[in-house]
Amino acid sequence: MAGMNAVDLIRRKRDGEALSAEAIDWLVQSYTRGEVADYQMSAFLMAVLWRGMSRAETVALTLSMLHSGVELLVREHLTPVADKHSTGGVGDKVTLAVAPLVAACGLPVAKMTGRGLGHTGGTVDKLESIGGLRTELSQSEFLDLLSKHGLALSAQSSELAPADGKMYALRDVTGTVESIPLIAASIMSKKLAVGPSHLLLDVKVGSGAFMKNEQDARQLAETMVRIGIDAGVRTVALLSAMEQPLGRAIGNALEVAEAVDILRGAGPADVTEICLHETATLLAMAGLVADEAEGHASAERAIRDGSGLAKLAEVVAAQGGEAAQIEDTSRLPVAPVRETVPAPQSGYIAAIDAEHIGMASVHLGAGRQRKGDPIDHAVGLMLLAKVGDHLEAGAPLIEVHARTAEQAQSIRAELLSAYIWSEQPPLTSPLLLGSVSS
Numbered sequence: 121m122a123g124m125n126a127v128d129l130i131r132r133k134r135d136g137e138a139l140s141a142e143a144i145d146w147l148v149q150s151y152t153r154g155e156v157a158d159y160q161m162s163a164f165l166m167a168v169l170w171r172g173m174s175r176a177e178t179v180a181l182t183l184s185m186l187h188s189g190v191e192l193l194v195r196e197h198l199t200p201v202a203d204k205h206s207t208g209g210v211g212d213k214v215t216l217a218v219a220p221l222v223a224a225c226g227l228p229v230a231k232m233t234g235r236g237l238g239h240t241g242g243t244v245d246k247l248e249s250i251g252g253l254r255t256e257l258s259q260s261e262f263l264d265l266l267s268k269h270g271l272a273l274s275a276q277s278s279e280l281a282p283a284d285g286k287m288y289a290l291r292d293v294t295g296t297v298e299s300i301p302l303i304a305a306s307i308m309s310k311k312l313a314v315g316p317s318h319l320l321l322d323v324k325v326g327s328g329a330f331m332k333n334e335q336d337a338r339q340l341a342e343t344m345v346r347i348g349i350d351a352g353v354r355t356v357a358l359l360s361a362m363e364q365p366l367g368r369a370i371g372n373a374l375e376v377a378e379a380v381d382i383l384r385g386a387g388p389a390d391v392t393e394i395c396l397h398e399t400a401t402l403l404a405m406a407g408l409v410a411d412e413a414e415g416h417a418s419a420e421r422a423i424r425d426g427s428g429l430a431k432l433a434e435v436v437a438a439q440g441g442e443a444a445q446i447e448d449t450s451r452l453p454v455a456p457v458r459e460t461v462p463a464p465q466s467g468y469i470a471a472i473d474a475e476h477i478g479m480a481s482v483h484l485g486a487g488r489q490r491k492g493d494p495i496d497h498a499v500g501l502m503l504l505a506k507v508g509d510h511l512e513a514g515a516p517l518i519e520v521h522a523r524t525a526e527q528a529q530s531i532r533a534e535l536l537s538a539y540i541w542s543e544q545p546p547l548t549s550p551l552l553l554g555s556v557s558s
């Protein structure tokens with residue numbers, strides 16, 4: 121577009137000006153074509169992080185990112201068809217359990233999913249712990265899997281919202297993740313491109329989430345729900361706590377194994393509660409059950425009768441993965457070093473800072489510190505005690521799964537600094553904090 125230039129738009133956003141839809145679209149499309157440099161987009165993203173965006177700008181950014189690529193619109197091939205997305209947390213393996221549970225209950229799930237961002241893990245990185253599993257699927261493969269198995273688990277296609285692919289990788293390494301308009305546009309451009317009929321968003325709140333307080337999380341939830349509904353997608357957002365890591369496992373293969381435990385009915389209580397709730401909500405949203413109570417019963421049945429786990433194994437096999445690793449998770453990649461960190465004192469665990477724990481797992485190699493860094497799928501952490509547990513000094517606190525003994529040693533202080541101890545049992549807060557539906 122004549123007259124537009126990146127430096128001018130960066131300056132205007134830096135100075136707090138609201139940009140027109142045309143200006144935002146020019147910047148996003150020029151960046152996607154490689155005509156605006158990474159360093160300019162980084163500066164723009166930082167300006168947005170500081171200055172924010174109006175609702176109109178956020179919608180314009182979302183639509184521009186959506187229109188940067190093709191639209192799959194799965195609901196035109198199959199209806200109803202669901203998608204679920206978490207804004208990201210530590211130990212959040214919910215998608216790995218909920219997607220097969222929902223599909224096993226008869227509601228197809230079209231899941232395109234991202235890589236780890238900052239201190240949070242990504243479902244594709246977790247899935248790639250499974251030997252042979254192909255997550256780079258063409259659109260026709262994705263649709264084919266969906267119609268045959270009622271479930272497809274794919275990396276975010278680079279053809280869908282490619283602007284987000286580029287911006288997401290840049291934000292991960294430039295400290296520009298924690299922004300309501302950037303997160304809303306990132307998530308919703310991808311979701312609208314996939315185009316389910318029903319979308320459940322899990323907006324995480326707390327130290328391990330990008331939104332540190334409930335007010336910001338609610339604003340993010342409302343922004344995304346409005347964008348979804350305006351685009352014709354039945355959208356609900358849950359708000360859920362991410363103060364301490366979810367479940368016990370943090371790290372890619374370890375989280376796949378814990379998702380399998382959940383599907384076997386042997387998962388930790390907190391993450392299982394979220395999985396049952398999300399499955400029930402999606403089934404009720406799509407009208408497959410009369411209400412959430414019935415949805416809950418269906419989810420529990422799919423755990424009890426093994427159909428959720430069978431669905432995961434079926435889709436892993438269909439995507440070329442070793443289903444035997446799902447049936448027997450001891451066959452997933454294993455770290456050579458396993459060390460237990462003991463409790464440094466006696467008392468109740470009053471808090472476990474999820475962001476600290478997430479960063480410690482990144483430092484082990486479970487996440488990326490620089491764009492494109494490889495992931496070590498085997499490394500990670502097992503929390504042997506959670507908030508509210510009482511331990512004696514010296515009792516096992518955390519199991520570190522590392523590539524080398526030096527690596528395990530190097531994160532000890534960082535890990536222990538995540539813990540707050542108390543002599544009194546702490547007050548525990550609820551995991552599910554509410555929902556936004558319109």
Ligand code: URA
Pocket residue numbers: 206207208234237288297302303304306307
């Ligand atoms: N998840 C996304 O897909 N995008 C973000 O910006 C944050 C979390």
